[in-house]
Amino acid sequence: MAGFNIGVNALRAAAQQMQVASDNVANANTEGYHVKRATVTPISGPSIGGVRIGLGCTVQDVSRVRDELIEYALLMHSQFRARFGAEAGALANLETFLNEPTDAGLDAQLGKFFESLAELAGTPDDMIVREKVVWSAQAVCDVFNHLDAEFRNIADSLLNVAGLAVENINALTERIAELNLQIKLSETGGTSAPTLKDVRDQLITELSELVNVTVYEEAYGVVNVSCAGTLLVSGAQNSELELVTSDEGMLIRRSGAVGHQVDVCEGSLAGTLQVANNLLPRYQSILADLADSFRRAINLVHSTGLGSNGRFDRLEGLNLLTSDTPLCDLGYGVPSGTSETLVINVEDEATGDVTQYELTLDTTQAANVFITSLRDDINASVPHVAASVDNGRLVLQADDGYAFGFATPYDPNPAQPGDITAASPTSPTIMDAYAGDRDLVYEFSFLNGGEIGVDTMTVQIDVREPSGPLLRTLTHTIDETYDPGAALELENGLKYSLGAGNVAAADGFSFTARASMDTAGVLDALGLNVLFTGLSAASIRVADPVRQDPANLAIGISEAPGDNHRLLEMIELESAEIAASGSATLHDYYRIMLGEIATTRNTRDLQYQTEDQLVNDLKNQRDAVSGVSVDEEMINLMAASTIYQGALRLIKAIDDSLDDLATLV
Amino acid sequence: MRVTQSMLNRNVTYWISRNLEDLATVNEQLSTGQKLNTISDDVLASGRVLRLERENEAIQSYVRNLGLADTMLSFATTSLEQASETIARVKELAIQAATETYNDSNLQTIAAGVDASLVTLVALGNIEYQGTYAFSGEAVHTASFATTKDAAGEIQSVAYEGAMVTTQVNVGPRAVTEVNLVGQEIFRGDGDLFQTVIDLREAIRVGDQDEINRLIGELDVSHTDIRQALGTLGERQDQLQVLANASEAFLQRNDEVIANLRDADVAELAVQYSSLMASLKVVMKVAAETVKPSIFDFL
Numbered sequence: 001m002a003g004f005n006i007g008v009n010a011l012r013a014a015a016q017q018m019q020v021a022s023d024n025v026a027n028a029n030t031e032g033y034h035v036k037r038a039t040v041t042p043i044s045g046p047s048i049g050g051v052r053i054g055l056g057c058t059v060q061d062v063s064r065v066r067d068e069l070i071e072y073a074l075l076m077h078s079q080f081r082a083r084f085g086a087e088a089g090a091l092a093n094l095e096t097f098l099n100e101p102t103d104a105g106l107d108a109q110l111g112k113f114f115e116s117l118a119e120l121a122g123t124p125d126d127m128i129v130r131e132k133v134v135w136s137a138q139a140v141c142d143v144f145n146h147l148d149a150e151f152r153n154i155a156d157s158l159l160n161v162a163g164l165a166v167e168n169i170n171a172l173t174e175r176i177a178e179l180n181l182q183i184k185l186s187e188t189g190g191t192s193a194p195t196l197k198d199v200r201d202q203l204i205t206e207l208s209e210l211v212n213v214t215v216y217e218e219a220y221g222v223v224n225v226s227c228a229g230t231l232l233v234s235g236a237q238n239s240e241l242e243l244v245t246s247d248e249g250m251l252i253r254r255s256g257a258v259g260h261q262v263d264v265c266e267g268s269l270a271g272t273l274q275v276a277n278n279l280l281p282r283y284q285s286i287l288a289d290l291a292d293s294f295r296r297a298i299n300l301v302h303s304t305g306l307g308s309n310g311r312f313d314r315l316e317g318l319n320l321l322t323s324d325t326p327l328c329d330l331g332y333g334v335p336s337g338t339s340e341t342l343v344i345n346v347e348d349e350a351t352g353d354v355t356q357y358e359l360t361l362d363t364t365q366a367a368n369v370f371i372t373s374l375r376d377d378i379n380a381s382v383p384h385v386a387a388s389v390d391n392g393r394l395v396l397q398a399d400d401g402y403a404f405g406f407a408t409p410y411d412p413n414p415a416q417p418g419d420i421t422a423a424s425p426t427s428p429t430i431m432d433a434y435a436g437d438r439d440l441v442y443e444f445s446f447l448n449g450g451e452i453g454v455d456t457m458t459v460q461i462d463v464r465e466p467s468g469p470l471l472r473t474l475t476h477t478i479d480e481t482y483d484p485g486a487a488l489e490l491e492n493g494l495k496y497s498l499g500a501g502n503v504a505a506a507d508g509f510s511f512t513a514r515a516s517m518d519t520a521g522v523l524d525a526l527g528l529n530v531l532f533t534g535l536s537a538a539s540i541r542v543a544d545p546v547r548q549d550p551a552n553l554a555i556g557i558s559e560a561p562g563d564n565h566r567l568l569e570m571i572e573l574e575s576a577e578i579a580a581s582g583s584a585t586l587h588d589y590y591r592i593m594l595g596e597i598a599t600t601r602n603t604r605d606l607q608y609q610t611e612d613q614l615v616n617d618l619k620n621q622r623d624a625v626s627g628v629s630v631d632e633e634m635i636n637l638m639a640a641s642t643i644y645q646g647a648l649r650l651i652k653a654i655d656d657s658l659d660d661l662a663t664l665v
Numbered sequence: 666m667r668v669t670q671s672m673l674n675r676n677v678t679y680w681i682s683r684n685l686e687d688l689a690t691v692n693e694q695l696s697t698g699q700k701l702n703t704i705s706d707d708v709l710a711s712g713r714v715l716r717l718e719r720e721n722e723a724i725q726s727y728v729r730n731l732g733l734a735d736t737m738l739s740f741a742t743t744s745l746e747q748a749s750e751t752i753a754r755v756k757e758l759a760i761q762a763a764t765e766t767y768n769d770s771n772l773q774t775i776a777a778g779v780d781a782s783l784v785t786l787v788a789l790g791n792i793e794y795q796g797t798y799a800f801s802g803e804a805v806h807t808a809s810f811a812t813t814k815d816a817a818g819e820i821q822s823v824a825y826e827g828a829m830v831t832t833q834v835n836v837g838p839r840a841v842t843e844v845n846l847v848g849q850e851i852f853r854g855d856g857d858l859f860q861t862v863i864d865l866r867e868a869i870r871v872g873d874q875d876e877i878n879r880l881i882g883e884l885d886v887s888h889t890d891i892r893q894a895l896g897t898l899g900e901r902q903d904q905l906q907v908l909a910n911a912s913e914a915f916l917q918r919n920d921e922v923i924a925n926l927r928d929a930d931v932a933e934l935a936v937q938y939s940s941l942m943a944s945l946k947v948v949m950k951v952a953a954e955t956v957k958p959s960i961f962d963f964l
Contacts, residue, residue: 028670092705100704101711101718101927111719118726121834122733122844123797125805432830483853487829497829562803562832562845571835574723587719591712598704598711605705616679620672627669631960 003654009056010647013040016059017640021633023195028633032202034064034626036194064194067625071201074618075208075215079266081611082209084604086271087279090158091601094283097150100594106143107590110294113140114574117567125308125561130550134542137531141541144291148537151284158276159243162250165210165269166243172207173225173238176200180222181236187220197221207232212266228263230254249277279600284537286593291537293579294586296333296524298570302531303523304406304516305554305566311347311403315396318527318543321367322392328363331535332525338362340520342374344382347403356411356512357382363520368392371526394526406517406529407557407566409434410494414511426452426484426501433557433565434513435493439466442490445508452498453484461490466512529554670956677952684945691938694929701927710926717919717926723838724912724919730834731909734842738902741799741846744792745895748852751789752888755782755862756881762869763877776870783820783862787812790823790852790859800848801827809848810859823859825849836908842901851894856886 020038027033039062043055099105116136120129179200186193204225207213216224218235225233232239240255241262250273254260264270321327328336340361347354359377363370371389378387384402388395398404410430420426428444443462450457461474476488484500494513518524527533527543531553534540545552555570556563579589694700704711761767762775790800790810797805809827812820827848833841852858861883868876 029674095703095705098704101701101715107715107719111722115722115726118723118835119729122730122832124832481855483849483857485825485829486849486853487847495829556803558803560803560805560828560830562797562801562805562828563830564803564832564834568833568835568841575838587715591715594704594715595708595712598708601705602708616675619675623669623672623675624667627667627671629667629669632667634960634964 004651006054006056007647007651007654009043009058010650011644013038013057013059014640014644014647016062018637018644020062021637021640024628024633025630025637028628028630032205033198033628034066034194035628036062037065038062061192062194063192064197065626067622070618070622070625074615074622075205075213077611077614077618078205079208079212081608081615082268083266083271083274084608084611086268087275088601088604088608090154090272090275091279091597091604093157094151094154094280095597095601097147097154098594098597104143106140106147106290107587107594109136109140109143110574110586110590112136114571117571120555121564121567121571124555124564124567127550130553133553134547134550138542138547140294141532141534144287144537144540147287148284148291151280151287152538155276155280155284158272158280159245159250162269162272162276163243165272166241166252169207169210169232169269170238170240172203172210173232173240176203176207176223176225176233177236177238179203180233183221184236193221208267210267210269211264212270228265230260230262249273249281279597283593283597286589288536288538290579290586290590291540292331292333292535293589295532295534295540296521297573297576297578299524299530299532300518300521301566301569301573302554303521303529304409304518305529306405306407306556306559306563307554308551308559308561310559311345311398311405311407312396312529313398313403315404315528316390317394318530318533318545319525320392321371321394321526324366324368326364327367327370327522327525328520330367330525332521334363334520334522334525336364337520338364340522341518342520342522343406343409343514343517344378344385345405345408346382346384346398347405348384349401349403352413354408354412356408361520361522363522374522374526394528396528406523407554409514409517409557411511415509419509420501420503420507422449422502422504422507424501425507426503427499428509429497429499430490430494430511430513431487431497432495433493434515436513436515438515439512440464440471440492441466441510441512442494443508443510444496446503446505449502449504449507451502452478452500453482454480456480457503463491670959673952673956677948677956680948681945681952684941684948688938688941688945691934691941695931695934695938698929698931699927700929707926714923714926717923721916721919721923724916727836728909728912728916730842730844731836731905731912734834734836734844735902735905735909737794737799737844738898738905740792740794742895742898742902744789744799745851745891745898748786748789748858749888749891749895751782751785752858752884752891755779755865756884756888758782759865759869759877759881759884762872763874763881767872769872772869772872776866779862779866779869780819783859783866786852786858786862787820787823790848797845798827800846800851802845802847803830803832804828805832805845810852820859820863822863825853836905837912840908842905846894851890852887854887854890854894856883856890858884858887858890861887 017038017040020036024035038059040057041060042057045053045055100107102108113133113136116129116133120126120133123129179196183193183196183200186196200223204213204215204223207225211227213232214226216226218224222235223233224231224235230239232241242253242255244251244253252262252264252269252273254262264273321330323330326336328334340363342359342361344357344359345354346357359374359381361370361374365373371392371394375387375389375394378385378396382404384399385404386397386399388397396404412430413427414430415425415428441464443464445460445462447458447460449455456477456479459476459478461476463471463474465471474491478488478498482498485497487495487497490496492513524530530543531546532540533543555565555567557565574587575585577583577585579586584592693702701707701711701714758775758778762772767775787810791808792799798807798809800809801807804827807826807828809825810823811826813822813824815821825848829847829849831843831847832845834844836842861880865877865880865884868880
């Protein structure tokens with residue numbers, strides 16, 4: 001009976017349609033689920049008497065409703081969104097630790113340090129204010145140390161995140177490959193596998209949140225997935241990735257393929273790599289540069305100053321120079337040169353007489369060779385000062401009755417025996433700070449003789465560069481109104497005085513005013529008479545001698561309690577372009593970094609929001625095509641139910657007809 | 666276009682989330698009273714605030730240094746004014762002694778008066794403020810002038826013991842001023858005040874009128890030194906006052922700019938908050954209304 005078959009076919013088809021609708025309703029909120037539709041086709045019947053009547057219907061297939069264009073766009077923009085989200089998140093984290101703009105930030109702490117220096121300028125020997133300067137200096141170091149530690153923590157976190165992402169990628173690709181196999185087995189057997197495809201495609205979507213992926217459809221519903229040209233999934237096989245750390249940062253490579261680097265450019269892993277490999281190292285480098293520029297600039301001034309106790313009986317270097325790396329490459333900012341100079345002042349404490357000794361340095365020497373060479377040079381050339389190397393540190397010790405230093409940029413008592421030939425000779429004195437930007441030799445000669453402060457005499461002063469041509473000649477007249485010992489203005493901030501006594505015609509003396517006592521900044525590298533020790537932001541700190549006794553804060557060029565010459569130079573450093581290879585102030589360079597971080601974060605935030613909106617819209621577009629409308633499914637369910645009920649009635653009607661027919665027999 | 670429940674749910678979640686983000690921002694600004702809580706809140710404004718705050722700190726240190734310099738100059742001015750008066754008194758005594766109407770006893774009395782004035786002048790040259798000598802240059806803890814006395818305790822000579830270099834402080838960008846003075850340049854400038862007074866005392870004591878008359882001239886030279894120093898100090902004090910006023914004005918202006926850039930406008934934020942809350946309520950109400958109905962209600 002064909003009628004029975006038709007009824008049974010209808011029942012079966014309606015039941016399957018109800019099942020599909022039920023499945024759709026059940027998965028209405030399942031992420032990645034695509035609405036399924038049963039493809040119902042009529043069953044052709046045999047031809048009876050020239051008439052062909054169908055045998056009802058059958059569900060030929062259950063398929064997913066998809067718009068490939070939307071699916072592709074969604075996959076792409078999910079990758080973009082994930083990258084921007086990862087970058088914005090990491091940068092937000094970074095910005096939080098920078099703690100700006102607050103009083104606890106580096107900008108404010110640097111400002112407070114220079115403010116404390118300015119406060120000390122008025123009362124240079126005030127121990128309370130000196131203590132304040134030391135604490136504010138340590139506060140700057142603490143912020144540098146803290147920021148460096150936080151930057152390192154972020155770098156470690158990013159490494160962990162990237163490692164987890166790679167593990168996740170490998171797990172996902174393995175699962176995708178497994179599903180590919182199942183789908184292929186199902187579809188080659190003639191059964192479509194829309195649910196398996198949904199599960200697999202959802203995994204691909206999750207994969208796209210991590211890395212940039214491209215999907216290629218193959219026969220039997222199988223897909224191949226690649227990342228930047230590297231096949232991650234090929235049919236039922238997957239290739240694993242691995243995270244490798246190198247000098248260039250974190251790299252993603254295909255496991256087992258040496259040198260096969262995978263260019264991850266989208267997804268959250270790409271965002272993580274971008275921050276870890278490019279942005280964070282740049283900011284770490286800026287922070288290190290800031291710390292080093294700050295340390296070096298302050299130390300260059302401080303190391304050539306004197307504390308409240310005047311010149312030194314003993315100085316111990318704080319930095320270890322045992323490396324065989326050239327001194328100029330150690331990171332202290334020492335320039336490469338073979339004719340750099342260091343000038344040591346040696347004071348005879350009994351007479352107050354100061355003698356200068358100039359040493360020529362070769363900073364291209366290995367650090368451990370340099371320190372021993374310097375020790376030998378000092379021992380050979382500088383009387384009354386003994387140098388030694390103790391476990392890689394330079395130690396200078398003055399003989400009893402002598403002291404040494406690096407502060408006074410000239411010989412303060414320049415007249416040598418025989419310079420002034422008159423009886424009861426005058427004693428010239430040089431004083432105040434030298435503001436010149438290059439070394440200059442001042443040659444004094446008295447054109448006529450006489451008694452200082454009694455007779456009128458003319459002093460001619462030739463100014464020239466060392467071993468260079470005459471630059472200019474100054475002429476001073478000293479008459480009976482001159483009070484012996486009173487200061488006379490010279491130039492470049494220098495003053496001189498002539499003590500009571502006599503000079504003869506053609507008598508004279510000379511001295512060299514030095515723009516720098518330490519042209520290469522080796523005192524900073526050696527850690528001699530420095531305010532800060534340590535390299536980069538990680539280890540910068542206030543030197544122990546200063547921390548233990550603020551009297552060691554070297555802010556003058558003499559031991560006069562009101563001498564603040566070096567302090568004024570330090571204060572000027574706040575507005576000097578000493579960072580970024582001399583192109584920016586400390587504050588400006590730091591603010592450039594802050595601005596860069598914040599602007600990049602804002603840009604990524606904006607891009608993330610745009611992509612998020614886009615992904616949201618695309619998901620809506622996808623839902624418009626592939627989403628489950630419960631109402632629609634209920635109607636489908638009711639329609640199928642009606643058919644089911646109709647089919648049951650049909651079978652009953654045929655059964656009744658047969659019963660009726662049977663009663664006739 | 667097909668609209669599914671998921672789409673409605675997603676849109677509701679998305680827009681509630683966006684509204685809450687905006688509310689959180691306004692909430693943070695209202696809580697802190699600041700619209701700049703991180704640099705990324707406004708990169709340019711944050712940069713300006715940091716710059717102005719550092720500028721203000723520098724200006725505050727200039728103001729502090731200006732106060733220090735002004736105090737020292739006031740002390741020095743007072744000292745020099747008294748020195749000027751003392752010199753005038755010495756001159757009066759010298760003019761009296763230069764007349765021939767005084768006997769030896771009278772001259773000894775006048776000489777004693779001159780000697781007392783000498784002691785006063787040395788004391789004025791050694792004026793101290795908070796443990797620092799005003800006229801010793803950077804040798805702030807060394808008495809500016811040391812005296813040599815005879816057995817009777819009378820000053821025989823006065824030597825300058827201070828430094829020839831002064832302590833300078835910043836009072837503006839690339840502007841410095843001195844917070845102490847070199848006594849040698851003031852008291853022993855064109856004339857040697859102390860030696861002149863000592864010589865005068867001795868000339869009066871022996872009644873050497875020619876010498877007295879010559880020394881009155883010397884005294885005038887020293888008096889001119891002191892008056893010139895007073896004039897210079899007065900001018901410098903005026904300049905410091907101008908700088909102080911300018912600094913205060915800069916501080917005030919910067920504070921206003923910082924407040925404008927950083928401080929939140931509470932009234933505006935309150936309005937914004939109300940608006941966002943209203944918007945959030947609407948989103949939620951619409952969500953509740955649109956998500957709830959289904960065909961089940963009619964089956």
